[in-house]
Amino acid sequence: MTDTTIDRDKLRDIYTRTMRVARADEKFRSLLMTGKLAVIYYTVRGQELVSAAAMAALEPSDYLVTTYRGQHDQIAKGVPLNPLFAEIAGKAGGTCRGKGGSMHITHPETGVMVTTGVVGSGLPIANGLALASQNRGDGKVTMVCFGDGATNIGAFHEAMNMAQLWKLPVIFLCQNNRYGEHTAFADHTKVDSIVTRAKAYGMAGVHVDGNDAIAMYNTTKAAVDRARAGEGPTLIEAMCYRMLGHFFGADFSYMPPEHLAEMAAQDPLPRLRQLMLDHQFTEAELDVIVADLDAQMDAAAEYAANSPLPGPEEIRKDVFEEEIAA
């Protein structure tokens, strides 16, 4: 039975991570709206809390693999904002010196090992990171995040089977935002929920309301504890919403009005705010957290704006260990 209580410090941690994701997303959208940035951008509005609660259950040294729609995962895991902003802006001061961009954010110091632009491809790689931990006995777990749309590609099935076969310390976090690109869940999958698929691999599976901070954290923590104890992988299906379409500026008129209304009613941000107040955090306390984050966002945007462009010599670097000839 999953615990229904939470430590107050942990709740503050989840709130801070959630708002770090939310304020960064807000900042990016404002930079795009005002023409200060012109890049492909996948807004994570609506999925802030899922990541924040999940990452709060990991240790900083645990591994994370995510996708090109994974900015919430990266920020919640702890990727520092300055190089993250610069990378998305394509600057030399970025995490990947401008060579990866938003779709390939990598930051091993905070455990963010791979961000893939190919749906489903992170799962087999997560197994390998977990396999290394299993052989080394280093106690690390690996979390891999993906959407409901990734569960119909072969890599998902191959990876789930292998992970359970070898009892790898990996957590498969399916953030079911009910759309795979522009296709609604019911139009791409015949089962009612992804978690039913865990059974097909003999794997533990849990279905959770991803916008319920306490349930999301405790569910993830239980899966992390199992993995760390050598009891094998878990598939978590966290229900959430993608509130602003597939990418920034994309038309999402294909979403029916009743779905839009349901999304608005389930917005995780006001819901979390209320939960904080219910746990005797004051409005003033929460406002200070957000104001501090906004100052960090301003500083990160400035850092990115002032960071130089990468030079053409970068094309010859990192193809192989040794630089290739011009």
Added chain:
Amino acid sequence: MSAQITMTQAINRAIDEAMAEDEGVILLGEDVAAKQGGGVFKISAGLTEKYGESRVRATPISEQAIVGACVGAALAGFRPIAEIMLMNFVTVAMDQIVNHAAKLRFMSGGQTHVPMVIRTTTGVGVGFGGQHSDMLEAWFAHVAGLKIVTPSNAADAQGLMRAAIACNDPVIFIENILCYGLKSDDPGPNHFVPLGKASIAREGSDCTIVTYGRTVLDALEIAGKLADEGISVEVIDLRTIAPYDEATVTVSVEKTGRAIVLHEAVKQYGTGAEIASRLNERLFGKLKAPVARIGGAFSAVPMANALEQAWIPNKDAIADAVRAAVNWKG
């Protein structure tokens, strides 16, 4: 006579030595563990007994998961070896190889890298037909970030495998089924052959045959026969197909003035096109004849042996190409 070693024994020894030296060297693949007989071609025989099932992992038939797991383990600092039973099966793992193994070092700005080896085998002449025989090295050579290696003899197989495992970038290591039984003088333990360095398998002065893998044997045979006709052929065994040893090739062809690029893979859009093109760029005006290419026919590899022999680069055709180059009048 000095002690001999087969290519199978040589590759097994190289992996064994690397596993003994570094716990991060692990082997993943279908049927590779002791319980399954140590691999379809017995390359991993005896390794489970020495290193255990956590390091010699027999996998489900899941090539994406095999290569993906090796990518992940490599990111964590291991030096995994993936066995893809036959080269055609790489097709179902292309995303992991091309989008991930090859590119993660670059896309991460050098923060991560993928030191892994993908061992695979193939070969025309054993009647395996259209989906078990292809040489697909050109596909990988077209992708920045992959190194491609193939040995033509047992000693090189051992040394190249050690170097491939030690390499900090992903290496596709192509074996040929018909070469497993080839014997070399035993090179002894801890034998390394550097990647990116071709060998001159036979010296000559009239024409250079640039080749790799099994067709090195054909080239050497032809070179021997043509010597009787007074034609002196130099044979270059590239050993590393990409990035290849352009300096050695250029120096040789500058000397002979003539070149044939020979490979078992289909000729069209093959690696021979790249090598011929670069020779043209470097040596235009110094060449005494156009660079010729010889490769497999433009069809699926047929099953019937009569058709296989018609498909594969023919020794007479290789000899004729050399004669044509030497007699070229412009």
